[in-house]
Amino acid sequence: MRKLLDFLYRRRTLAIFIGLEFVCIWLIVSYNQRQNADFLNSSNALSARISTRSQNISDYFDLVEINEQLMLENEILQAKLNVRISFPDSVVQSSESYSVMGARVINNTFRRSSNFLTIASGSDEGITAGMGVISAKGVVGQVKSVSGRYATVFSLLHPKVMVSSTVKRTDTNCSVQWDQESYDLASLKFVPRHIGLKVGDTVVTSGYNSVFPPNVNVGVVSDINLEEHMTFYEAKVKLSVDFTSLPSVFVVVHETKLEKDSIEAL
Amino acid sequence: MSRISIREQIFNFMALFLIQLPLLYRITLGDRVFGFFYIGFLVLIPFRISRPYLLLAGFFSGLLVDAFSNTPGIHAGACVLTMYIRDLWLKIVIDDTEELTNLNHISLKKTGLLLYAFPLVLIHHLIIFLVENGGLHLFGMLISKTILSSLFSFTIIFVLNYLIVPKPRRT
Numbered sequence: 001m002r003k004l005l006d007f008l009y010r011r012r013t014l015a016i017f018i019g020l021e022f023v024c025i026w027l028i029v030s031y032n033q034r035q036n037a038d039f040l041n042s043s044n045a046l047s048a049r050i051s052t053r054s055q056n057i058s059d060y061f062d063l064v065e066i067n068e069q070l071m072l073e074n075e076i077l078q079a080k081l082n083v084r085i086s087f088p089d090s091v092v093q094s095s096e097s098y099s100v101m102g103a104r105v106i107n108n109t110f111r112r113s114s115n116f117l118t119i120a121s122g123s124d125e126g127i128t129a130g131m132g133v134i135s136a137k138g139v140v141g142q143v144k145s146v147s148g149r150y151a152t153v154f155s156l157l158h159p160k161v162m163v164s165s166t167v168k169r170t171d172t173n174c175s176v177q178w179d180q181e182s183y184d185l186a187s188l189k190f191v192p193r194h195i196g197l198k199v200g201d202t203v204v205t206s207g208y209n210s211v212f213p214p215n216v217n218v219g220v221v222s223d224i225n226l227e228e229h230m231t232f233y234e235a236k237v238k239l240s241v242d243f244t245s246l247p248s249v250f251v252v253v254h255e256t257k258l259e260k261d262s263i264e265a266l
Numbered sequence: 267m268s269r270i271s272i273r274e275q276i277f278n279f280m281a282l283f284l285i286q287l288p289l290l291y292r293i294t295l296g297d298r299v300f301g302f303f304y305i306g307f308l309v310l311i312p313f314r315i316s317r318p319y320l321l322l323a324g325f326f327s328g329l330l331v332d333a334f335s336n337t338p339g340i341h342a343g344a345c346v347l348t349m350y351i352r353d354l355w356l357k358i359v360i361d362d363t364e365e366l367t368n369l370n371h372i373s374l375k376k377t378g379l380l381l382y383a384f385p386l387v388l389i390h391h392l393i394i395f396l397v398e399n400g401g402l403h404l405f406g407m408l409i410s411k412t413i414l415s416s417l418f419s420f421t422i423i424f425v426l427n428y429l430i431v432p433k434p435r436r437t
Contacts, residue, residue: 027339
């Protein structure tokens with residue numbers, strides 16, 4: 001024992017080095033597994049407050065863009081309102097109800113190989129981990145962890161995020177997952193070869209996993225590849241959300257999620 | 267052997283480290299060039315500090331950076347490795363380390379600073395991008411990202427070093 005301690009003391013630099021690297025590896029691995037990982041992320045009070053400050057400053061320079069986006073959002077809402085009024089759909093009555101909550105984005109990355117957003121709403125506003133996040137143009141991501149007033153969100157540009165979606169024209173179930181290449185493209189998975197997929201088909205969320213409401217835009221098919229031996233198409237989707245400018249997002253609250261999950265678990 | 271210049275360390279800390287925190291992943295050129303110049307502060311810590319302290323300094327500043335970028339462990343791990351090889355590398359590159367205390371463009375000369383700091387910055391960036399990428403796929407992009415980002419970070423460190431450490435006046 002004495003000899004071991006002596007040895008460790010003589011080699012203390014190496015020992016500390018190995019010890020610290022182990023801690024780092026443990027942090028990296030555990031962060032990828034746990035949903036609600038603790039304080040070491042951008043929703044903790046200190047880093048979120050500093051991010052808010054710097055976002056406040058840069059917001060002034062983006063005011064024109066923000067206004068344009070708001071105008072666009074208004075237009076979309078107006079269009080939806082008109083549809084509501086002219087065609088009351090009384091045939092299919094869904095008991096599922098979703099509501100949305102606006103939130104300000106205070107930090108957003110899109111050029112890294114796994115990207116996150118930080119938003120300035122947290123558990124005080126009723127946000128919990130796992131909720132979906134959308135913008136007026138389409139799917140943005142999923143809440144990863146929350147603190148009192150802030151939340152960290154997995155961007156759709158994170159390889160661990162898979163969105164259950166449908167090809168609108170053919171009603172085919174599929175998944176959309178980012179392939180780390182470019183911030184406006186993701187890959188479309190599990191579309192079987194007998195479906196006549198075309199460039200230009202719209203891909204929307206399916207609503208099956210109760211994270212996103214059905215029929216939220218994901219993107220448009222932009223590139224298709226199908227070879228003899230393949231069971232599924234290899235296709236790319238041009239994402240409808242522009243991740244380079246996201247001043248604000250909506251968090252989706254699924255009011256009947258608990259009920260749905262409990263009946264599906266039976 | 268000269269004394270450790272506290273003033274230089276404080277300026278290094280403020281200019282290279284504190285400014286970086288809110289600007290991490292915001293200082294970019296084009297698509298794939300990131301500036302992680304906070305590593306300059308760690309690389310330029312005076313030479314006489316003992317290595318266990320260097321490792322701890324690297325670990326905690328890495329963790330602080332991680333808290334801002336949702337990457338627990340990645341920056342810390344890269345910093346600890348950089349700090350571990352720092353002094354070994356310095357002894358290989360610089361022949362005469364007897365007189366060395368403060369590390370800057372005067373004590374190391376321009377070429378010395380380049381030879382000493384740039385490979386360390388490169389290794390630090392390589393580890394970060396490699397771990398973040400989660401493997402060796404998209405290899406070309408990974409390498410170009412690493413090299414361009416290191417050049418960018420090193421340029422910032424080099425320029426800031428010129429601003430922080432003034433040329434000695436000849437009398």
